[in-house]
Amino acid sequence: MEKKLGVFICWCGSNIAGSVDVDLAVAEAEKLDGVVHAENYMYMCSDPGQQKVKDIISEKGLEGVVVACCSPRMHENTFRKAASSVGLNSYLLEIANIREQCSWVHQNNKPLATAKAVSIIEGTLDKVKENLPLETITIDLTKRVCVVGGGIAGIMSALDLANAGYDVAIVEREPAIGGHMAQISQTFPYFHNIPELLQKKIDEVSAHPHIKLYVNSEVDVLDGYVGNFNVTIKTQPAFVDPAKCTACGKCLEVCPVSVADEFNRGLSQRAAIFCYNKTEGAKIPVLGQNDCLHFVNSETDDNDKCKACVDVCPENAIDLGAIRNLNEEFVGAIVMATGYDLYSPEQMPEYGAGNIPDVIDALAFERLLDPSGPTQGQILRPSDGQVPKKVVFIQCVGSRDPERHKAYCSRACCMYTAKQARLYRQQVEDGTAYVSYMDIRSDSRDFEEFVQAGMEEENLVYIRGRVAKVIQEDGFLRVFTSDTLSSRQIVIEADLVVLAMAMEPKAGIRELSKKMNVTIDGDAFLSETHIKLYPVESSTKGVYLAGCGQSPKDITDTVSQALATAGKIQTMFSNETLIADPLIAEVLDDVCSGCGICIDICPYGARIMNDFTRISDVNQAVCQGCGACMAACPNKACELINSTSRQFIRMIGDFAGKAGAV
Amino acid sequence: MKTVISRSQVKGDFVNKVAEISGENFFDCYQCGNCSAGCPSVDEMDLLPSQVVRYLQLGLEEEVKNCKSMWVCAACMMCHARCPKGVDISKIMESLRVLRLREVGAEAHIDVTDFSEEYLARAPQIAMISGYRKFLPL
Numbered sequence: 001m002e003k004k005l006g007v008f009i010c011w012c013g014s015n016i017a018g019s020v021d022v023d024l025a026v027a028e029a030e031k032l033d034g035v036v037h038a039e040n041y042m043y044m045c046s047d048p049g050q051q052k053v054k055d056i057i058s059e060k061g062l063e064g065v066v067v068a069c070c071s072p073r074m075h076e077n078t079f080r081k082a083a084s085s086v087g088l089n090s091y092l093l094e095i096a097n098i099r100e101q102c103s104w105v106h107q108n109n110k111p112l113a114t115a116k117a118v119s120i121i122e123g124t125l126d127k128v129k130e131n132l133p134l135e136t137i138t139i140d141l142t143k144r145v146c147v148v149g150g151g152i153a154g155i156m157s158a159l160d161l162a163n164a165g166y167d168v169a170i171v172e173r174e175p176a177i178g179g180h181m182a183q184i185s186q187t188f189p190y191f192h193n194i195p196e197l198l199q200k201k202i203d204e205v206s207a208h209p210h211i212k213l214y215v216n217s218e219v220d221v222l223d224g225y226v227g228n229f230n231v232t233i234k235t236q237p238a239f240v241d242p243a244k245c246t247a248c249g250k251c252l253e254v255c256p257v258s259v260a261d262e263f264n265r266g267l268s269q270r271a272a273i274f275c276y277n278k279t280e281g282a283k284i285p286v287l288g289q290n291d292c293l294h295f296v297n298s299e300t301d302d303n304d305k306c307k308a309c310v311d312v313c314p315e316n317a318i319d320l321g322a323i324r325n326l327n328e329e330f331v332g333a334i335v336m337a338t339g340y341d342l343y344s345p346e347q348m349p350e351y352g353a354g355n356i357p358d359v360i361d362a363l364a365f366e367r368l369l370d371p372s373g374p375t376q377g378q379i380l381r382p383s384d385g386q387v388p389k390k391v392v393f394i395q396c397v398g399s400r401d402p403e404r405h406k407a408y409c410s411r412a413c414c415m416y417t418a419k420q421a422r423l424y425r426q427q428v429e430d431g432t433a434y435v436s437y438m439d440i441r442s443d444s445r446d447f448e449e450f451v452q453a454g455m456e457e458e459n460l461v462y463i464r465g466r467v468a469k470v471i472q473e474d475g476f477l478r479v480f481t482s483d484t485l486s487s488r489q490i491v492i493e494a495d496l497v498v499l500a501m502a503m504e505p506k507a508g509i510r511e512l513s514k515k516m517n518v519t520i521d522g523d524a525f526l527s528e529t530h531i532k533l534y535p536v537e538s539s540t541k542g543v544y545l546a547g548c549g550q551s552p553k554d555i556t557d558t559v560s561q562a563l564a565t566a567g568k569i570q571t572m573f574s575n576e577t578l579i580a581d582p583l584i585a586e587v588l589d590d591v592c593s594g595c596g597i598c599i600d601i602c603p604y605g606a607r608i609m610n611d612f613t614r615i616s617d618v619n620q621a622v623c624q625g626c627g628a629c630m631a632a633c634p635n636k637a638c639e640l641i642n643s644t645s646r647q648f649i650r651m652i653g654d655f656a657g658k659a660g661a662v
Numbered sequence: 663m664k665t666v667i668s669r670s671q672v673k674g675d676f677v678n679k680v681a682e683i684s685g686e687n688f689f690d691c692y693q694c695g696n697c698s699a700g701c702p703s704v705d706e707m708d709l710l711p712s713q714v715v716r717y718l719q720l721g722l723e724e725e726v727k728n729c730k731s732m733w734v735c736a737a738c739m740m741c742h743a744r745c746p747k748g749v750d751i752s753k754i755m756e757s758l759r760v761l762r763l764r765e766v767g768a769e770a771h772i773d774v775t776d777f778s779e780e781y782l783a784r785a786p787q788i789a790m791i792s793g794y795r796k797f798l799p800l
Binding site for chain 1: 692693694695696697698699700701704705709710712713740744745746747748
């Protein structure tokens with residue numbers, strides 16, 4: 001049975017009417033098959049314009065509508081809402097784009113533009129003829145969240161969500177939360193005391209009834225889809241029972257192992273059983289399986305293996321036979337707050353990092369500034385424990401070097417270098433701080449003032465030029481650089497060199513991104529859906545991004561992004577169920593041969609082989625209607641609902657056959 | 663001293679020739695100064711290697727043409743090895759020399775009589791040949 005169709009052509013002021021003869025288009029549209037009404041109006045999207053559409057739908061009992069106007073991205077929703085308000089299923093209304101795809105690109109040829117507009121309208125009418133009335137799909141929603149990463153990004157989004165009343169599980173790979181922020185002593189631009197700020201937040205997390213903390217843990221497997229994720233969390237064995245341990249510290253003293261302490265960036269040594277850092281949450285020691293002699297010498301007879309810590313523990317809190325745990329969390333949303341690592345200084349042999357002990361990276365310098373750090377906050381050079389009198393801070397190390405390292409700017413280094421140099425000058429009054437820079441990027445509130453104050457009040461010497469090499473010679477570190485502003489080659493004889501290394505995504509992010517089904521960019525940073533409008537959404541629905549895993553940023557920006565993520569998730573959780581667009585793939589059961597090509601090709605993991613029927617099903621909640629399976633299916637067993645191949649072939653016929661006939 | 667910069671200069675014949683002969687795009691250079699920081703011959707140069715590239719970016723033909731630096735450059739390629747943007751300055755220096763040496767009435771930039779007999783006796787042949795190639799008109 002033929003549908004009764006209506007055509008509404010918009011002038012869009014002169015945007016369309018200037019190059020399309022809208023009266024002629026109406027006359028031509030009226031002649032088309034099934035059209036019972038056609039008209040034009042100056043602004044169809046205006047209130048009176050929409051009213052016209054509504055009135056005619058009711059009056060003439062239209063069963064399909066084409067609005068010929070701007071791109072569907074602009075007003076498809078507007079007109080579909082109008083249609084459904086008068087009882088026409090919104091999927092029976094289609095937009096014919098005669099502005100972006102016609103009038104704007106054919107401004108000098110009115111007859112041809114008109115002909116093209118008519119053929120676009122005709123093609124769209126043919127699509128509407130076969131459109132089915134559809135209802136939106138409803139998906140269950142589990143209002144719980146899993147936060148991957150317990151740095152400041154993870155902490156802040158978890159706290160916001162938990163305070164809103166939702167259960168949150170934080171998965172942290174290290175033995176304690178706090179992330180890199182716990183390694184840093186003070187903030188820019190106001191010299192806030194970080195341990196104090198951070199400890200408050202860590203305490204809030206630990207005491208929160210809605211937050212469950214998984215430390216020493218990683219995501220093992222992720223199943224499911226938006227609203228219904230199933231996260232399997234793998235936790236390293238807890239050799240020390242926190243219920244029994246009194247944090248007496250005896251085990252730390254008897255352990256015969258001594259290795260470089262990663263938290264202190266190798267500036268101090270630790271035993272194989274150790275407290276990860278000085279935060280309250282890390283009072284209970286952890287045992288590093290890779291360092292512990294008991295596990296390293298696995299060949300030795302059980303009785304001869306080292307058990308020094310077990311024997312000394314007065315509370316019998318240590319059990320070297322503990323095994324790792326697997327836990328499952330059912331959640332509706334996931335926050336990827338995976339953070340960063342500093343690019344390894346050993347990638348810069350010309351700066352001597354790794355060979356010269358007094359060439360250190362910026363996080364190591366932060367450890368020197370920390371009152372609870374390896375030097376109790378005294379800036380002492382690692383080689384001989386002396387106070388360095390000349391310090392060179394080198395910016396952009398590994399950053400902004402597309403030829404050999406990272407092409408991007410790591411964003412935070414200009415500011416933390418200024419902060420470190422200022423803190424150095426405040427502590428060592430007769431010391432000189434040189435900063436080698438290419439550009440100073442101080443693009444936030446009070447940042448520029450902060451850098452300027454460093455030059456004016458603390459006499460930081462900024463030298464514009466990239467350092468070529470650092471060598472150890474005659475008891476000095478000779479830093480070879482240039483000052484491009486005075487056109488001179490410059491050599492500085494320094495006592496300590498601090499490298500502001502590039503930030504790179506956390507190790508293991510490639511494997512994790514595959515598990516979580518989120519895309520990463522060429523540098524392995526997690527990709528957002530849209531840099532401007534969807535900045536915290538990942539490529540997978542229900543998985544959100546926060547912090548340096550997405551791109552390098554400072555604490556201010558990280559926290560803003562973490563809170564944005566929490567806000568996004570709360571918006572999602574404000575509904576009882578999720579609603580999805582029904583314009584998705586469907587399978588013709590009797591045509592599908594179960595070859596599985598669509599399963600490999602689907603970028604969203606929406607196609608699943610039905611083990612019982614041996615045909616490939618569509619997961620309605622996950623499918624985004626991209627059409628990849630439709631194109632790939634060798635049997636033409638996949639179709640997109642309301643965008644079937646039959647509809648498209650008819651539309652192409654209309655465009656190809658009739659254009660220019662008017 | 664004011665310098666007037668025009669589009670015809672920035673994209674002028676001279677600059678285009680240097681770009682063509684060297685095969686280098688000197689607009690890749692973002693003037694970090696790493697080349698000048700590590701160049702072993704800077705002491706004898708009037709313009710730093712990074713300055714030569716900067717002058718080319720601005721199309722300052724006379725300054726570049728008459729600089730001493732191109733003759734001092736030993737093509738050790740330390741600058742290229744460290745350049746974060748992959749600009750090969752030794753190729754740019756070579757193309758500047760070639761352009762000078764191709765000019766009508768170009769002068770020789772080496773005089774064999776300046777070298778002592780004793781030096782000539784122990785100088786490797788290949789060094790003399792490349793010296794002539796580098797410093798004498800074609």
